[in-house]
Amino acid sequence: MEQTFELTVNGERRKVDADADSSLLHVLREVLGLKGSRFGCGQGLCGACFVLLDGRPAPSCDAPLRSVAGRAVTTVEGLADGDVPHPVQRAFLDEQAAQCGYCVSGILVSAAALLAAQPRPDEATVAAALDRHLCRCGAQRRMIRAVLRAGQSMVDGSAANGTSTSQAGRGDAGGTGADPADRGDGVAATAVER
Ligand code: FES
Ligand code: FES
Numbered sequence: 001m002e003q004t005f006e007l008t009v010n011g012e013r014r015k016v017d018a019d020a021d022s023s024l025l026h027v028l029r030e031v032l033g034l035k036g037s038r039f040g041c042g043q044g045l046c047g048a049c050f051v052l053l054d055g056r057p058a059p060s061c062d063a064p065l066r067s068v069a070g071r072a073v074t075t076v077e078g079l080a081d082g083d084v085p086h087p088v089q090r091a092f093l094d095e096q097a098a099q100c101g102y103c104v105s106g107i108l109v110s111a112a113a114l115l116a117a118q119p120r121p122d123e124a125t126v127a128a129a130l131d132r133h134l135c136r137c138g139a140q141r142r143m144i145r146a147v148l149r150a151g152q153s154m155v156d157g158s159a160a161n162g163t164s165t166s167q168a169g170r171g172d173a174g175g176t177g178a179d180p181a182d183r184g185d186g187v188a189a190t191a192v193e194r
Contacts, residue, residue: 005069009034010078016065024060024068025049028075036076036105040134047133050106051075057110057132076105079112088112091150092143099137107133111147119154121147 005016009032018027028034028051037060040048044059051060052074060073079086085093088111098104107130114121114129121129126147135143 005065007068007070008072010074018065020064020066022065024051024063024065024073027065028060028073034075034077038102038105040102045134046103047106047110047130048103050109050133052078052109052113055113055116057106057113074109076108079108086112086150087153088115088147088150091146091153095142095146095149097139097142097146099135099139103133103135103137107135107143111150115147115151115154119151121151123148 001019002017003020005018005020007014007016009028014032016027016031018031022031025037025039028037029039037051038048039061040046042061044062047059049059049061050057052058052072053063053068054072055074079089086108088108092098092104092108110130110133111126114126118125123144126144130143130147
């Protein structure tokens with residue numbers, strides 16, 4: 001049975017009429033039209049659907065709507081500041097870090113959360129922060145390099161958009177798996193929809 005829920009998505013209060021057991025990912029994509037978050041495993045295991053819940057990376061595929069009512073959700077679309085990409089989005093473009101891109105939106109939100117807490121992580125810290133994200137394309141080294149570059153730009157002040165993780169934006173700049181080796185051994189997102 002449908003109920004009305006209120007949540008804050010990318011800084012905007014939204015009312016959603018949906019079944020309490022609907023996944024947050026379903027609501028984001030099919031009710032609110034935010035298609036940046038992707039469906040991969042559907043079990044909280046691959047990272048493709050990750051969003052920020054109250055600023056922390058979390059899967060949206062297995063989060064029922066009732067569990068996120070009243071909470072702040074930031075999707076990949078919410079990372080940028082209007083037309084200005086988040087530093088990590090900019091860096092993924094500059095490093096051409098994405099391959100197929102399916103895993104990327106989840107990776108970007110996790111990277112943004114990491115850099116908001118720790119703008120100058122070392123490589124091992126980036127890899128650990130992205131450990132839950134699977135990428136089958138073997139772009140991991142480029143992705144880690146992009147996150148390090150984004151952090152550097154934020155520390156240097158050369159990034160236009162600081163550490164914000166909660167604005168409006170878009171969704172397809174780069175991605176990462178967490179393996180520091182440049183292997184494509186992540187099983188990653190079963191490409192169900194794009
Ligand atoms: S973790 Fe949600 S789709 Fe895989
Ligand atoms: S870039 Fe293809 S799955 Fe990650």
